[in-house]
Amino acid sequence: MPDLSWNTSLWGDNYGWEEAGEEWSVPWGGSEAQWYGSLFPRLHRLLPASSILEIAPGYGRWTRFLLPNCERYLGIDLNASCVEACRNRFSNASHARFESNDGLSLAAAPDASFDVVFSFDSxxxxxxxVLQAYVAEILRKLKPGGTAFIHHSNYAQSQLVEGQNDHSRAHSVSASAVADLVSVHGGQMVVQEVVTWIDAALLDCLTMFRRPAGQAEVPAPVHLSNPYFADEARLIAHFQAPYSAI
Ligand SMILES: C[S@@+](CC[C@H](N)C(=O)[O-])C[C@H]1O[C@@H](n2cnc3c(N)ncnc32)[C@H](O)[C@@H]1O
Known part of the structure; x- marks a missing residue:
């Protein structure tokens, strides 16, 4: 079970980090192709943003794309070694700050001060x-009208066959459980996309939700079930990644 101590010891002491997380972008042909081919198309309405909060940046695989898209950035990670790595890697970015936390609290972030909260592959x-604590915290940290995009497990609804690779996904989390948390804590669901992960059926979920702004009319949430996310990665690796090498 990937609880907080599992996350602390794996990513803090027991992971090599020689490639700074680039190894996880191989199915997309690299993080640049993955950002522009897969993540940015889902985020483009939110960027650039005045302020971005990233939860669990690791060694900064996505931070390097978020920094040019904001005037103020805060990255919060459970592991001090990851925070140190980001501080070194992005030492030239005067608008960026990195802090460690206990894996549950976003106290380092001022309330109601972020346009976008982002977390992918963590x-x-x-x-x-953890999701219960973070959804409440995220809604506190967003400005009214601000939007969060978080990538989390859908294991509990994925119907993964026993013995299939679960990619260390959290077994207690599902798309609908996170949707309930968003609603309970007063957030508005924007898009929820259940996706395949590499070889595993609908194991993950991308949830985009918003802190309500006044009496503005709320569009109906979009629910997507995407069995082609891994195929999308293969197409990006094949036909877009070569453009990252020019
Ligand atoms: C697989 S790495 C991914 C890092 C980065 N998002 C990327 O895609 O390259 C997971 C990261 O999540 C962090 N992490 C895990 N659980 C966390 C939590 N509850 N709060 C904050 N950071 C957490 C770990 O310390 C590690 O840096």
Whole structure:
């Protein structure tokens, strides 16, 4: 079970980090192709943003694309070694700050001060207690009308066959459990996309939700079930990644 101690010891002491997380972008042909081919198309309405909060940046695989898209950036990670790595890697970015936390609290972030909260490829290993704490915290840290995009497990609804690779996903989390948390804490669901992960059916979920702004009319949430996310990665690796090499 990937609880907080699992996340602390794996990513803090026991992971090599020689490639700074680039190894996880191989199915997309690299992080640049993955950002522009897969993540940016889903985020483009939110960027650039005045202020961005990234949860669990690791060694900064996505931070390097978020920094040019904001005037103020805060990265919060459970592991002090990851924070140190980001501080070194992005030492020239005067608008960026990195802090460590206990894996549950975003106290380092001022309330109501972020346009965008982003987390990708980290909270998939977070169980429901962490999501419960973070959804409430995220809604506190967003400005009214601000939007969060978080990638988390859908294991509990994925119908993964026993013995299939679960990619260390949190077993207690599902798309609908996170949707309930968003609603309970007063957020508005924008888009929820359940996706395949590499070889595993609908194991993950991308949830975009918003802190309500006044009496503005709320569009109906979009629910997507995407069995082609891994195929999308293969197409990006094949036909877009070569453009990252020019
Ligand atoms: C697989 S790495 C991914 C890092 C980065 N998002 C990327 O895609 O390259 C997971 C990261 O999540 C961090 N992490 C895990 N659980 C966390 C939590 N509850 N709060 C904050 N950071 C957490 C770890 O310390 C590690 O840096």
């Amino acid at each position: 909270l998939v290993h977070a169980e429901i207690d």
